[in-house]
Amino acid sequence: MMSETAFWDTSAVVPLCCRQAASGVAQRLARRYSRMVVWWGTRIEAYGALTRLHREGALTESSLRQTRARLSVLSRAWSEVLPVESVREQAEELLARYKIRAADALQLAAALVWCQGRPPHRAFVCFDERLGEAASQIGFEVAGVR
Numbered sequence: 001m002m003s004e005t006a007f008w009d010t011s012a013v014v015p016l017c018c019r020q021a022a023s024g025v026a027q028r029l030a031r032r033y034s035r036m037v038v039w040w041g042t043r044i045e046a047y048g049a050l051t052r053l054h055r056e057g058a059l060t061e062s063s064l065r066q067t068r069a070r071l072s073v074l075s076r077a078w079s080e081v082l083p084v085e086s087v088r089e090q091a092e093e094l095l096a097r098y099k100i101r102a103a104d105a106l107q108l109a110a111a112l113v114w115c116q117g118r119p120p121h122r123a124f125v126c127f128d129e130r131l132g133e134a135a136s137q138i139g140f141e142v143a144g145v146r
Helices: 010-017 023-032 042-055 061-077 085-097 102-114 129-138
Strands: 005-008 035-039 079-081 123-125 141-143
Touching: 005 010, 005 102, 010 023, 010 035, 010 042, 010 061, 035 042, 035 102, 042 061, 079 102, 085 102, 102 129, 129 141
Parallel strands: 005 035, 005 123, 035 079, 123 141
Antiparallel strands: none
């Protein structure tokens, strides 16, 4: 089976790093869409999510180290959309049109830059309902959102 490329939101990256309800689905999607493209800020967003889980007691110190190591392995393999002016401009437009947070607008804008503004037939892997809905309305094929 040929590997497919998809844009991965942080909400789909975190379940690849630590055990969550969505981890099984994320792992299946990672086998299908093993060529990952992410927004430049995804690593720090995921690191922040893992650190928050540790603070909340969901991860031990040992499991936090393991999840950070998994994130490091993933980040060496993925491609990143850099924080260029076109991402910022697109994010501003998306915030005006959709009920999404600023970080989500940056994710979606990066995905649009990645696909050169042509989202049909492009996969967007995401576990955030609001972001997934906006991505779907724009024309991405959203995978992951239940």
